[in-house]
Amino acid sequence: MxxxxxxxxLAFIAVVSSLTMISAHRPIDSALSFIVTLISIAALFxxxxxxxxxxxxxxxxxxxxxxxxIFIIMFLNIKDDNLPDEKYKNRWLLATSIIISPxxxxxxxxxxxxxxxxxxxxxxxxxTIQDVGLTLFSEWVLPFELVSILLLVALVGSVTLSKREN
Amino acid sequence: MTDAQLLNVxxxxxLLNALLMFVINFSFKNVxxxxxxxxxxxxxxxxxxxxxxxxxxxxxxxxxxxxxxxxWLDISNFSVEVSLRADALGSFMIxxxxxxxxxxxIYATGYMDKDKSYGRFFIYFxxxxxxxxxxxxxxxPILMFIGWEGVGLISYALxxxxxxxxxxxxxxxxAFILNRVGDFGFLSALMLLFVMIGDLGFSFDAIxxxxxxxxxxxxxxxxxxxxxxxxxxxxxIPLFVWLPDAMAGPTPVSALIHAATMVTAGVYMVARxxxxxxxxxxxxxxxxYIGAFSALFAAIVATRxxxxxxxxxxxxxxxxxxxxxxxxxxAYSTALFHMFTHAxxxxxxFMGAGVIIVAFHHKQDIRELRGIRYSVPFVFLMMFIASxxxxxxxxxxxxxxxxAIMSTLFASGHFDIFIMALVASxxxxxxxxxMVFVLFFSEKYQEVTxxxxxxxxxxxxxLTLLTLFSGFWNLPxxxxxxxxxxxxxxxxxxxxxxxxxxEFLLMLGNTLLIVGVIYYAYKKYAxxxxxxxxxxxxxxxxxxxIDEIYHVLxxxxxxxxxxxxxxxxxxxxxxxxxxxxxxxYGKLGKLFSRIENGNVxxxxxxxxxxxxxxxIYLYLLLGAFL
Amino acid sequence: xxxxxxxxxxxxxSIGVVGLISRRNIIVIYMSIELLLNAVNLSLIAIxxxxxxxxGQIISLIIIAIAASExxxxxxxxxxxxxxxxxxxxxxFDILGEKHD
Numbered sequence: 001m002x003x004x005x006x007x008x009x010l011a012f013i014a015v016v017s018s019l020t021m022i023s024a025h026r027p028i029d030s031a032l033s034f035i036v037t038l039i040s041i042a043a044l045f046x047x048x049x050x051x052x053x054x055x056x057x058x059x060x061x062x063x064x065x066x067x068x069x070i071f072i073i074m075f076l077n078i079k080d081d082n083l084p085d086e087k088y089k090n091r092w093l094l095a096t097s098i099i100i101s102p103x104x105x106x107x108x109x110x111x112x113x114x115x116x117x118x119x120x121x122x123x124x125x126x127x128t129i130q131d132v133g134l135t136l137f138s139e140w141v142l143p144f145e146l147v148s149i150l151l152l153v154a155l156v157g158s159v160t161l162s163k164r165e166n
Numbered sequence: 167m168t169d170a171q172l173l174n175v176x177x178x179x180x181l182l183n184a185l186l187m188f189v190i191n192f193s194f195k196n197v198x199x200x201x202x203x204x205x206x207x208x209x210x211x212x213x214x215x216x217x218x219x220x221x222x223x224x225x226x227x228x229x230x231x232x233x234x235x236x237x238w239l240d241i242s243n244f245s246v247e248v249s250l251r252a253d254a255l256g257s258f259m260i261x262x263x264x265x266x267x268x269x270x271x272i273y274a275t276g277y278m279d280k281d282k283s284y285g286r287f288f289i290y291f292x293x294x295x296x297x298x299x300x301x302x303x304x305x306x307p308i309l310m311f312i313g314w315e316g317v318g319l320i321s322y323a324l325x326x327x328x329x330x331x332x333x334x335x336x337x338x339x340x341a342f343i344l345n346r347v348g349d350f351g352f353l354s355a356l357m358l359l360f361v362m363i364g365d366l367g368f369s370f371d372a373i374x375x376x377x378x379x380x381x382x383x384x385x386x387x388x389x390x391x392x393x394x395x396x397x398x399x400x401x402x403i404p405l406f407v408w409l410p411d412a413m414a415g416p417t418p419v420s421a422l423i424h425a426a427t428m429v430t431a432g433v434y435m436v437a438r439x440x441x442x443x444x445x446x447x448x449x450x451x452x453x454x455y456i457g458a459f460s461a462l463f464a465a466i467v468a469t470r471x472x473x474x475x476x477x478x479x480x481x482x483x484x485x486x487x488x489x490x491x492x493x494x495x496x497a498y499s500t501a502l503f504h505m506f507t508h509a510x511x512x513x514x515x516f517m518g519a520g521v522i523i524v525a526f527h528h529k530q531d532i533r534e535l536r537g538i539r540y541s542v543p544f545v546f547l548m549m550f551i552a553s554x555x556x557x558x559x560x561x562x563x564x565x566x567x568x569x570a571i572m573s574t575l576f577a578s579g580h581f582d583i584f585i586m587a588l589v590a591s592x593x594x595x596x597x598x599x600x601m602v603f604v605l606f607f608s609e610k611y612q613e614v615t616x617x618x619x620x621x622x623x624x625x626x627x628x629l630t631l632l633t634l635f636s637g638f639w640n641l642p643x644x645x646x647x648x649x650x651x652x653x654x655x656x657x658x659x660x661x662x663x664x665x666x667x668x669e670f671l672l673m674l675g676n677t678l679l680i681v682g683v684i685y686y687a688y689k690k691y692a693x694x695x696x697x698x699x700x701x702x703x704x705x706x707x708x709x710x711x712i713d714e715i716y717h718v719l720x721x722x723x724x725x726x727x728x729x730x731x732x733x734x735x736x737x738x739x740x741x742x743x744x745x746x747x748x749x750x751y752g753k754l755g756k757l758f759s760r761i762e763n764g765n766v767x768x769x770x771x772x773x774x775x776x777x778x779x780x781x782i783y784l785y786l787l788l789g790a791f792l
Numbered sequence: 793x794x795x796x797x798x799x800x801x802x803x804x805x806s807i808g809v810v811g812l813i814s815r816r817n818i819i820v821i822y823m824s825i826e827l828l829l830n831a832v833n834l835s836l837i838a839i840x841x842x843x844x845x846x847x848g849q850i851i852s853l854i855i856i857a858i859a860a861s862e863x864x865x866x867x868x869x870x871x872x873x874x875x876x877x878x879x880x881x882x883x884x885f886d887i888l889g890e891k892h893d
Contacts, residue, residue, distance in 0.1 A: 022811030
C-alpha cells in the first residue's frame with residue numbers, strides 16, 4: 001500500500017515534469033524539468049527492487065547526461081534571438097496529442113484487458129549489483145563488448161564532428 | 167566430305183567471307199583492294215564449285231542431300247529446324263545460281279575497280295549469295311522466308327549503293343516497300359498454312375503430305391497469297407514498278423540480283439509449292455494471266471525506252487512473265503528451264519551493257535551511244551548472240567526453252583494466253599534488235615573513253631558459251647532429245663502432249679515471224695535514223711503512267727491519311743492527352759513534394775500517422791476476436 | 793501493479809513522441825528522445841521485476857549505454873549546428889527536401 005502511494009506520487013511527478021519539459025520555451029527550463037522526470041523514474045526503479053539500475057540511472061542520466069546538456073546550453077550561450085520562433089507551438093502540441101491519443105488509448109486498453117500482474121519478488125538478491133553483474137558477464141557478454149565498441153565509435157564520431165574545419 | 171558437310175560449306179563459305187570482309191572493312195583503313203578481291207572470289211568460288219558438284223551427284227545418283235544444322239525453335243510439338251536440303255529442284259537452282267554469281271563476282275572485280283566502296287560492295291555481294299542459297303536450300307518455308315527477306319535486304323542495300331545520290335536511295339526504298347507488300351502475302355500464307363496444318367510439322371514434305379486435309383477454297387486463298395509474294399519479288403503486275411528503278415544500282419547488281427537470280431525467286435517459290443498449286447487450278451490460271459499481262463505490258467513498254475538498262479529491266483520482267491505463264495498452266499519444269507537459260511543470257515546482256523556504260527562515260531541513252539560497233543567488237547558479238555537468243559532464234563538456248571513454253575501454252579488450250587505470249591515474244595525480238603541496231607549499226611564511230619579491264623571479258627565469254635549451248639541439255643523429243651532437265655526435276659508437271667507435226671509447225675511459224683520482226687527492226691533502225699523519228703508516245707515512255715496512277719491511287723491517299731493522323735489524331739488526341747497526363751503527374755508530384763519538405767520532424771509525424779492507423783486497423787481486426 | 797507501470801510507460805512514451813514532433817528546438821527534441829528511451833526502460837524494469845529475471849535490467853543497462861553514446865554525438869552536433877547556423881531551429885536543417893519558393 002505504501003508502495004502504491006509512492007508509485008502514484010512519483011508517476012504524477014514524472015508525467016507533470018515531462019509535460020513541462022516538452023512545453024517549456026527555453027531549453028534550460030526543459031533540461032531542469034527533465035532532471036526531475038529522470039529522478040522520479042529512477043525512484044520508480046528503486047520501487048521495483050532494481051537497485052543497481054536506480055544507481056546507474058541517477059549517476060549516468062541525471063548526473064552525467066543532463067549536466068552535460070546544461071553545460072552545453074550554457075556553453076553555447078543561447079540567447080532568446082537564437083531560439084526558434086515557435087508561434088504555433090501550442091497548436092502543434094495539441095494536434096500531435098490528439099493524433100497520438102488513439103495509439104495510447106489502444107495500448108492502455110490492451111494492457112488493462114490483459115492478465116499480467118506483478119509477482120511479489122521473494123528473492124532478496126534480485127536487482128542487486130551482484131545479480132545484475134552475474135547475468136551481464138555470463139549471458140550478455142557479447143552485447144556488453146559490442147557496447148564498448150559503440151561507445152568508442154561515438155567518442156571518435158563526436159570528436160570528428162566538433163572539430164573545426166582546417 | 168559427307169553430304170551435310172558439302173551443303174554446309176556451300177552455304178557458309180560466302181557468309182564467312184562476307185563476315186571476314188566486314189571485319190576487315192570495319193577495323194582497317196586503306197585496305198588493299200586485292201584483299202577484298204581474294205575473299206570475295208574465295209567465298210563465291212568455293213560455293214560455285216561445291217554447287218556444281220552437288221548438282222552433279224544429285225543429277226547422276228538422284229540422291230537427296232540433307233544437312234541438319236540446329237533446331238531453332240522447339241515449342242511443345244512444334245519445332246522449326248534449321249536444315250538444308252538439296253533435292254532435284256534445289257540442286258538445279260544452285261547449279262546456275264552459284265556459278266553465275268561467281269562469274270558476276272569476277273566481272274564485278276573489274277567493273278568496281280578503284281571504287282571507294284569496293285569492300286562494302288563485295289560484302290553485300292557475298293551476303294547475297296549466302297541468302298540466295300539459303301532461300302533455295304531451305305527445308306521449311308520459315309527458313310526460306312529468311313533467305314527471301316535476306317535477298318530483299320541486300321537488293322535494297324545494293325540499289326541504293328551510291329548513297330551520295332538521294333535518288334538511288336529512293337529507288338531502294340521503293341523496291342523494299344513494294345517487296346513488303348509481297349512479303350505480306352507470303353507471310354500471311356505461311357501463317358494460314360501453319361494454323362491449318364502446322365502442328366503436323368512444317369517442313370515442305372510435311373506440308374505437302376497434309377494438304378489434303380485443308381479446305382479447298384482456303385487452299386486457293388493460300389496459293390493466291392503465296393503468289394502475291396512471288397509478284398513482289400519477281401516484278402509482275404501490279405507490283406513491278408520497283409524493277410525499272412532498281413537499275414540505279416551498279417550494273418553487276420542489275421545483272422546478278424535483278425536479272426539472273428533474285429527476281430527468279432518468285433518463280434522458284436511457285437515451283438517449290440507445285441503440289442499446292444496443282445490443287446488450286448483457278449489460282450494457277452490466274453498466275454498464267456498475270457504472267458501473260460506482265461510479259462505483254464513489259465514488252466510494249468520496252469519498245470519505247472531509251473535507257474539501255476531500263477530496256478533490259480523490262481525485258482527481264484517480260485521473260486519472268488513467260489515463266490509465270492508456264493507455271494500457270496502447270497509446266498513447272500519448262501518454266502524452270504527458261505529460268506535456267508534466262509539467267510545466262512540476261513546476265514550476259516547486262517554485263518555487255520555494263521561494259522558499254524563504263525567505256526562511254528557512263529552514258530546510258532542508246533541514242534547517244536550510236537555507232538560503237540568497232541569500238542567494242544567483242545561486246546557487239548556477245549550482245550548480238552544474246553539478243554538472238556532472247557528472241558528465240560534456233561539453235562540458241564532460249565529457243566528451246568521459250569519454244570517449250572509456247573507449245574505448252576498452245577497445248578493447254580488457253581489460246582488467249584498463247585496469243586498474248588506470241589505477241590510478247592515478237593515484241594521481245596523487236597525491242598531487243600531495236601537496241602542492238604541502234605547501238606551497233608550506224609555510220610557513226612565513237613571512240614572508247616575508258617578501257618575496260620580484261621577481267622570483265624572472261625566471265626562474259628563463259629556466259630556466251632553457256633548461252634549458246636545450255637539449251638541442248640533439255641532437248642525436246644522432236645529434236646531427238648529426252649528432256650533431261652524435266653526428268654531430273656521430276657516435278658508435278660501437267661502433261662500436255664502435242665503431235666510432232668503441230669509442234670514443228672508452231673516452231674516454224676514462230677521463228678519465221680520473229681525473223682520477220684527482226685528484219686523490220688533492221689530496216690527501221692540500222693543505218694537509219696528511225697530512232698530519231700520515233701513518235702514520242704508519252705503513254706509508252708511513261709510506262710502507261712503506272713507510277714503516276716499508283717502515286718494518285720495509293721501514295722496520295724496514304725499520305726493524306728498519314729497527314730490526317732499526324733496533324734489531327736496524333737497531335738490533338740494522343741500528344742495532348744499524354745502531355746496533359748504528364749503535366750497532371752507533374753503537378754501531383756509538386757503537390758506531394760511539399761510533404762517531403764526535408765524536415766525530419768515531419769517525417770516522424772508521417773511515421774506516427776502510419777503507426778496510429780496501423781494500430782487502429784489491427785485493433786479493429788483483433789476486436790472481433792477479443 | 794505491473795499494469796500501472798506499463799500505463800505510466802505508455803504515457804511517458806506518448807509525451808516523448810509529442811515533444812519530438814511538435815518542438816522545433818533541437819535540444820528539446822533530443823530530450824524527448826531520451827524520454828522515449830526512459831519510458832521503455834521503465835517498462836523493461838517492471839517486466840523484469842515481475843518475472844524475477846534480471847535480463848531486462850541488462851537490456852536497460854545497454855540502452856542507457858547507448859543513450860550515453862548518443863548524448864556524446866548530440867552534444868557534438870549541437871556545437872557544430874549552432875556554430876554554422878547560429879540557431880537551434882530544426883526547420884532550418886531541411887536539406888533533405890526540395891526547395892520551394
